[in-house]
Amino acid sequence: MNELTPPAKRTAKDFATDQEVRWCPGCGDYAILRAVLNTLADIEAEPENTVFVSGIGCAARFPYYVETYGFHTIHGRAPAFATGIKLANPELDVWVVGGDGDMLSIGGNHLMHVIRRNVDVQVLLFNNEIYGLTKGQASPTSRAGTRSPSTPLGSVDNPVSACVFVLGAGARFVARGIDAQQKDLPAILKRAHAHKGASFVEILQNCIVYNDGVFADITEKSVVADRQVVCRHGEPLVFGKDGDKGLKLDPATLTLGVVEVGADGPEAAGVLVHDETNHVLASMLAAMDDEDLPVAVGVIYCAPALSYGEGVAQMKAEARKRARDADLKSIMHEGHTWTVAD
């Protein structure tokens, strides 16, 4: 039937399943789900050719709520499953979803490798800086000193920055978004989807039960303008209400600082223009996390390169070319054979 009369353009609702959503009331995951459903409608995703793959965690429950194919796998390994899925069927549009524990604690290695191989999937890391599903232990992104059931006196580990980490692993697309920012998030997801190769998106997500308000200092309405800088390729890195501030590079110390943007505008103030293809700049932007500097959101880095799928396809074409039409039989008969007569 589908074949005959293509359905009218799908809405976000069409991408929702009939399953009851089982996150805590008020969980940031609801907002992210909304943003993803809107994105799927917007990009006119084909449900039957789309797969959501996840590990384990609250975030990883995601696939149950999206009316596409979905595989809720095991803790930390979603990128490996996704790689297998893409190798088996490169036509599928694969999204990988997981939390900060799933992807950076037990799954850090698989994340690194799916990134360095540049497998053509979208990786969405829901970072709530805590283990939600297991009731609130500190995670690799929890700030030092985080008190949790497993760290009653505060965690001693230094947190890892998701975006800085994947940049170090060779990511070609890195973006950061925020659960509640429904205007920006779908746009970011759309860019991630458009990028060929591994697209990494860190989504700051509020765990209302175990880590409520960790991002308040940058997401509260009142501070958004001053604490977030939106990265837009080719545009000056300004922020603050009506862009009164900007990021400036001190070439001597290779550090970023904040300058007032005067009447003559950003350029005059020497504000950096965002170049999403520049790895060094991206690393500096991704790393900004102290009070003096705003947090970078939007597309921090995008420098496409040959995707793993393309590389494999080329390699297999080469294999076929060389083999000409050597079938199994001819291979088995290669080398020395001899006949025993009766």
Next chain:
Amino acid sequence: MNELTPPAKRTAKDFATDQEVRWCPGCGDYAILRAVLNTLADIEAEPENTVFVSGIGCAARFPYYVETYGFHTIHGRAPAFATGIKLANPELDVWVVGGDGDMLSIGGNHLMHVIRRNVDVQVLLFNNEIYGLTKGQASPTSRAGTRSPSTPLGSVDNPVSACVFVLGAGARFVARGIDAQQKDLPAILKRAHAHKGASFVEILQNCIVYNDGVFADITEKSVVADRQVVCRHGEPLVFGKDGDKGLKLDPATLTLGVVEVGADGPEAAGVLVHDETNHVLASMLAAMDDEDLPVAVGVIYCAPALSYGEGVAQMKAEARKRARDADLKSIMHEGHTWTVAD
């Protein structure tokens, strides 16, 4: 006896075991072993308080050849064993040894976490860009297109850079050395040992059997001067025979380039001065790997921070302070108890 009359200063030979070394003749590991034994003698290491921990691989055979304590564990997990050893006995001086497959393929996650936690160990990664022990398959550091038994038509993966990766993971000490360069390597190892917290040293190592000469383009006597730049804190990043070349930063593009050093010296030529505490510079130096730029060796980054051991010690002191002298009994008797009389 030891207690009474401390032995005369130990020589490198004193740190060698009686075990026959089982690497292939001509393997770069022999040179690294020599450098380590010299370093141990030089720093007057205490054999009984020193532990070499390794995973599995040719490189990981290392502990058998060092007359200290040694634990040849399982593939990829050495950093986790080392963390446990340090937690159990912070007094021990722990060295972690492994290959590129051991530490970046199966063990990438443990490497990332030992680094981000800043556990006070020296991590030596012998990078021969191949799986030696399993007979020559491509590794995560093998250059794209590497032909190997598992990639007969050339590998399609993009390699990961060990130094860039650990910088992304939050390393506080990153250095690079070369197996055969016996003057420089011990100096680097000495710095690594002196650094409190996780010290990461990538050692380019020639696998004469499965990857002979991968580093020839930068290690051949004839090209060393032009293809290697030695990072020395506070000194200009010059290279080439009698330092006729230098690295210069283009602040506009945030890229490094090579300049001729004229008669007026490096400063006049605008050559960068190495600042080993600058993370951005370190990342740029670590990333240099194409023909136009030399490969950075020496101490690329060193910016000490609180080590994991120190953090844990503080936390436990705090725990003792709070608990006062609550012993097991008092804990078991906490909360509601009641007496049943006979």
Next chain:
Amino acid sequence: MNAPADASSRDELEAAVVRFAGDSGDGMQLTGGQFTEATAVAGNDLATFPDFPAEIRAPVGTTFGVSSFQINFGARRIMTSGDDFDVLVAMNPAALKVEMSRLRKGGLMIVDSGTFTERNLAKAGYDTSPLEDGTVDPYRVISFDISAMTMEAVKEFELSKKDALRCKNMWALGFVYWLFGRSRKTTQEWLTGKFANRPDIANANIAAMNAGHAMGETAELPEGVHGFHIAPAEIAAGLYRTVTGTEALAWGLVKGAELAALEILFASYPITPASPLLHSLAKMQHLGVTTFQAEDEIAAACAAIGGSYAGSLGITSSSGPGIALKGEAIGLALSAELPMIIVNSQRGGPSTGLPTKTEQSDLYQAVYGRNADAPLVVLSTRSASDCFEVGIEAVRLATKYMTPVMLLTDGYIANAAEPWRLPDLDAYEPFPVTFHTDPEGFHPFQRDAETLARVWAKPGTPELMHRIGGIERSYDTGHISYDADNHHRMTKIRAAKIDGIAKDIPAQTVELGNETGKLCVVGWGSTYGPINRAVDNLIRRGKDVSHVHLSYIWPLPENLGDLLAGYDTILIPEMNNGQLITLLKAEYLIDAQGLNKISGQPFRISEIEDAILGILEG
């Protein structure tokens, strides 16, 4: 202890099962915990069963968001958390929907009618209100608008509506306290302490509890309901507390390490239902414990082994899927012959399975679940308080024999609470570890002739520098050895060392019944309670049935084979598809029968009774 004053006017019961059920947000676990305290203090024996959903906090009012707490208490010895309930407290329609079927006919149903709104009914999947459409006719229903009454009771404290309604559970608790003539004292104290810096909240909760209690005095109750009295049980004299398996195990491990004169390195990675052990030990870091939350289960196992290598006692802990990941590392520990304890809090499987439900299906994995010939010690716990003793024994065997010990507990034991007579901590015989220090003829695989344990020489010891690892080691020198006969010899030694432990553990005893006879019910782990009660009941009814319960899964007690041979039939109930039965069949060639329940729920006593009768009478 003396029973409440109004005891006389109440119905005397020998025991009762009460189930508190409500929304995840209603604080039922807490309510149950409080009732447990008060009941224990009142001198009853008891057993509890917290039963909560996999979701952290499922949407309000949904059936899968129902969180329940069950307690069985009485004047006699209580072996299980009970089968059918005598009293069900249902704080909303979903709770009623989920739990009603197990309330015995004629049982007491206490409901908050205030929550039976259109919306909540719909959420629970009711078209009409079960309170009106006859659904609840088989029961004696006590229906109050608890929500409203709570709001009323706490209004003086001017809390937000949200906070005010949060006191609902205390109202219900107060009523149930009245129902069983319990003192409110423990809860009052607890509330005051917990909300020390929010006295308004504390007082509001206390007011709600008192209101609920007062309602009992005054309300019109259904025909024949005028409160119950349950006399104190015959309980051995001593100082008591309630304890969960998690607490008891944490304390047992710490005590064990103290007896071994070792520090503990506890390395773990969170997973349900194992995490609470990590949480408990994390609070005891002033007692020679270091806890380490590793990046994954493999790292946790490796860090623990590293800890043992360096001279601490390395302990790791997880549940089924996480234990599976540790298999390779455990193989190193047993081949390098280092002490190690692996705690497995079993849960429903395979794979993610039923994370919050209990099961005992990891016996195969514990005994056989590693590559190659890789024997180790497997112990199991039968109840919350038993965890303390098993914890100590695990430390003793791991350190004395330089071997990994797998300690099997399960989600039920980990979370369930029971009264526990606090042991005299000074009465335990120490078993201090002596580290090897003598360089004379030293090599790392020197063995004790009797235990076959190798020496434990830790880094930091002068003149004992050595290298060990996972490659086969020479029996004579400890160096790497690829020698064929040596590998055969070492494999046999590793097996013999573990087998030999059978000589060092207590002979298997019979819990109940005769030493020989018609039928022996053999169990292990948390099936102890229901099996014991079922066998006890039937022995009272004159049946020839015995109960044998294993604590040592591997090696098995030396006398077990002969003991089992003395019965005509062996019945093995397990909360899995039949695993211990495989082990015993292979060991003793006995034609045992299995009774298997794989529903994530403990056995009901009746289920085991029926199976026994089926055999004896069938």
Next chain:
Amino acid sequence: MNAPADASSRDELEAAVVRFAGDSGDGMQLTGGQFTEATAVAGNDLATFPDFPAEIRAPVGTTFGVSSFQINFGARRIMTSGDDFDVLVAMNPAALKVEMSRLRKGGLMIVDSGTFTERNLAKAGYDTSPLEDGTVDPYRVISFDISAMTMEAVKEFELSKKDALRCKNMWALGFVYWLFGRSRKTTQEWLTGKFANRPDIANANIAAMNAGHAMGETAELPEGVHGFHIAPAEIAAGLYRTVTGTEALAWGLVKGAELAALEILFASYPITPASPLLHSLAKMQHLGVTTFQAEDEIAAACAAIGGSYAGSLGITSSSGPGIALKGEAIGLALSAELPMIIVNSQRGGPSTGLPTKTEQSDLYQAVYGRNADAPLVVLSTRSASDCFEVGIEAVRLATKYMTPVMLLTDGYIANAAEPWRLPDLDAYEPFPVTFHTDPEGFHPFQRDAETLARVWAKPGTPELMHRIGGIERSYDTGHISYDADNHHRMTKIRAAKIDGIAKDIPAQTVELGNETGKLCVVGWGSTYGPINRAVDNLIRRGKDVSHVHLSYIWPLPENLGDLLAGYDTILIPEMNNGQLITLLKAEYLIDAQGLNKISGQPFRISEIEDAILGILEG
């Protein structure tokens, strides 16, 4: 085929065992491989055993650097690579030291006296030369300065000394070719092909071989040695080649996938001795195979499962320690009920153990080595050529029953070569997979009433969008279900599905001997050869003994229990400490006896004969 002309003047032998031993650098594996080809072409039956050190290339001249290749060939059916050698080629003192003890007294020892220098003798741990101090007296020694003679033979090609000496092995091969009247043709062709772009090297090697061969004609040989003749064996007519277990398995899997009309996603991580399977399949990527070298074993297993989820056949492969790491992922595959093949090339363990030695100690892990009740199919291979059939069967069962299949092979089978009559590839019955496409009443856990297999609905199929995972699934809808009874039901179904496969596999047959009787020797895997030969020998000597060999480890063939019950005694030889025996005892309560060899070496025929006689006569 016709025997060489000079056959008459030679000693007639029924079979012979030759062992080529030298330094890792001496190319013994290659020499053995060439001799194998020539011998196969000459019409003998044969079996080989490559035996190399764990080190890639240990220091020259050391005993642990010795690399050996053994071949047993004859005019009769050859079942094993042989026990003691008739001929030993020792290219240096270390090789002589390591191998001499297994050369039978009076056996022929061919040594390169040129390597018996002070230095090499010292390295091998000899104070005096064994050639002079009487050490080799029990043997018939043929000692040449092969090094010098090779240099001489190749000097016209003006190679570097290093390259020239590299031809030594060809000289030795040439001599052994003469010794057994073999044709040099195959080797000559191979050399010309291999060194196509270095004709000098090719010709030098050929010259060396010819020189060695010529030496046979001319040299003064010890008393009574004038070459041997071994007549062609009675071999079924057909086209033959030599094949290793690795090759046959790779081809079997590819053939199986072709029959199932599927592509293969082969995801693996290198490990000895499993890597060669990855290498073989990597060369077949034009035949519907995609190979993926993952970052570790876990990722490999997960990628394979992902491949199956997406509609390919996911296959992963490793050895013991790596398989241990896959346990958790395999649990997902079997609970999500996806097809998957896990190949385990077993090696010596536990832990790193003896990586290059063979063992069959992962049966426990295969059958029981996962958390929870997690049954799957376990198959085993008995010989190199058998791998082809087992590979196909693994594909059939995995896809027909939507289940993981564990395929157990071992290092011996993987590396050993044997002659193989090439099967008619068109004679195999296809078993194409039909993916589910019908939306009508679809849910992902709809089952086939007979096989109990669920439907396979792959992404890309319109209107079948669905979600699956590791949390327990509802029997009726496939959605997540925490329902207690559903979990019980699903656990039972998963077990029943696997048990039911017993109806779909061949009944167990008896390889040799009577269907009932005094003694049955039950084996599995690579012990096939020695058991079969030992039983054959003893049957010829009139003993009442039979051989039963299992290919299906789980589920077991339906008739196995009754079959085994027909024998007074069961003997189970295993290259482990007793694992199949546990399984059979538990299943059939039979009091079997074990014969266990855990030395990383295959059984000798005599070892099994002795055990059998011990039982029959003891």
